[in-house]
Amino acid sequence: MAAGPALTAEPAFTGGVGNRRDGRLNPDSNELKALVHKITDLPTLPAMMATITRLMQDPRTSAEELGRAIATDPALVSKVLKLVNSAFYGFPGRISTITQAIVILGFSTIRNVVLTTSVLKAFGRNSTQNGFDVARFWEHSLLTGAIARSLAVERDANFVEETFIAGLLHDMGRIVLSQKLAAEFEKVIQVQARTGVSQLQAEQSVLKLTHGEIGGWLARKWNLPVPYVEVMRFHHFPLESIIQDPNTQIDTTNLIYLVHAADVLSKRLVDGKPDLIASEAIDPAVRAELKIGPEGWDRFQARTEEEIGKARSFLDML
Ligand SMILES: [Fe+2]
């Protein structure tokens, strides 16, 4: 497939349920409050997450100190060591202690590893309940993460790893909806089956909001870093986020654009290569902003297969 021409041949963006809505939605709309009120058994993140976040906010925290905190959880220690020694991070078999891992890979990598491990544990990976296939959900999440990472490399972003994690977690609202709001999820599925609209449109007609708002709510409740909150909330409406977090080097707007594009491309993935002629197109403003020329798309496609393999090995180790 010729990557360059395929891009320009992409059908015009139709916006699904409308890519630009009037103004930025109140993060705590009445609909959202009423909905999340029904959730009684939301999993919590381990206390370790809060400890790590607190330590990371203090610039005086040393690698030894963070290492000591993580060392109180032996299961976590072995997972972190397994991951940081995997091909994903590029130091196979060379890191033997948590402190060494922190020194070599940095505080935020360790936080990302712990975060991903905790989130996956909180929601499980292999069950099928009320028609929601969890394994398929994680496959989509993995592909989105890998493609987003590949796009971030192409764009020379300085938050490549965070882009992967954001892609991996972008649809958490869908898993909350299916597992914790079963009656509402059932209605969404029924509307979708009866009318043939997309899941996003069905969510909007039944709930007056989407899994984006639910995911954003969850991310805030879990005190996840702001860029992740914004990606979960706005990946279907990439032009609506206006928040920049002064505590991070990550360009949140860019991160949302990358995950939005990766989400679309992952749904069109054929034979390990994203098909750029996507029927659900990338927002044209985002595509223009990504500024990836024809050679860039060729490189991106070639790299993506490798990224998917690495992402798979990352997830297999959790
Ligand atoms: Fe989504």
Ligand SMILES: [Fe+2]
């Ligand atoms: Fe998605």
